Amino acid sequence: MIPAMPDEFREAMARLASGVVVVSAKSGDRYHGLTASTLVAVSVQPPLVLVSLEHETATLAAVRDTRRFNVSALTRDQEFTAERFAGRAPAVDADWRAIPHRLAANGIPLIESAAAWLECEVTEIHTAGDHDVCIARVTTATSGAGDTLILWDRSFWTVR
Numbered sequence: 001m002i003p004a005m006p007d008e009f010r011e012a013m014a015r016l017a018s019g020v021v022v023v024s025a026k027s028g029d030r031y032h033g034l035t036a037s038t039l040v041a042v043s044v045q046p047p048l049v050l051v052s053l054e055h056e057t058a059t060l061a062a063v064r065d066t067r068r069f070n071v072s073a074l075t076r077d078q079e080f081t082a083e084r085f086a087g088r089a090p091a092v093d094a095d096w097r098a099i100p101h102r103l104a105a106n107g108i109p110l111i112e113s114a115a116a117w118l119e120c121e122v123t124e125i126h127t128a129g130d131h132d133v134c135i136a137r138v139t140t141a142t143s144g145a146g147d148t149l150i151l152w153d154r155s156f157w158t159v160r
Contacts, residue, residue: 017152022085023051024109025062025069030094031109032059035086037151039071047138049120052131060132063122069136070104071118072111075146076158081111082149104140115148116141 018037025032038052051071053060063069074082081099083089092099100112110117120136127133147158 014152014154017150017157020074020082020149020151020156021051022072022074022081022111023053023059023063023069024072024111025059025066026108027058027062027065030058030062031096032057032062033085033092033096033109034059035082039073042135047141048123049118049136049138051134051136052128053134054131060134063134064125064132067122068106068108069120069122069134070106070108070110071116071120072114073116073118073144074111074149075113075115075144076149076156077146078111078113078149079156082156106139113146114144115146116143118142 019039021036021039022033023036034057036051036053040050042048042050053063080089084092096109101109102112104110104119106119118138119140120138122134122136124135125132147160150157150159
């Protein structure tokens with residue numbers, strides 16, 4: 001049996017840089033979103049991505065229900081937005097009134113002024129520890145502008 005090592009594991013993983021995104025979803029007339037640092041390109045043909053979402057979140061519940069989500073890849077100027085969707089700043093209301101956004105063709109929000117946007121349809125969901133791994137087909141991919149926000153060593157950075 002492997003001994004528990006959550007602190008050591010978190011510390012080791014903090015040494016890996018990753019892009020910061022907001023994964024958004026819709027359930028009924030409510031919008032949901034969370035900050036994630038796990039977005040992986042799985043395949044180009046067909047275009048597939050993987051996101052990892054914590055079990056007890058409203059965002060994951062909406063993704064499971066609708067089988068859709070969007071991704072907004074944040075820029076360095078959107079650090080406060082990342083903090084809000086991570087739950088470390090003022091909460092985001094269900095209508096996202098304080099978040100500059102637009103609705104994609106699928107009715108799910110995309111955050112304005114992001115570095116890139118993806119609209120996704122879930123093909124598979126797998127339970128993995130305290131998260132679910134969602135694999136999705138990208139139906140629309142759009143590039144924005146700005147320096148991409150990076151998470152490294154528990155701090156935000158950008159590469160230039």
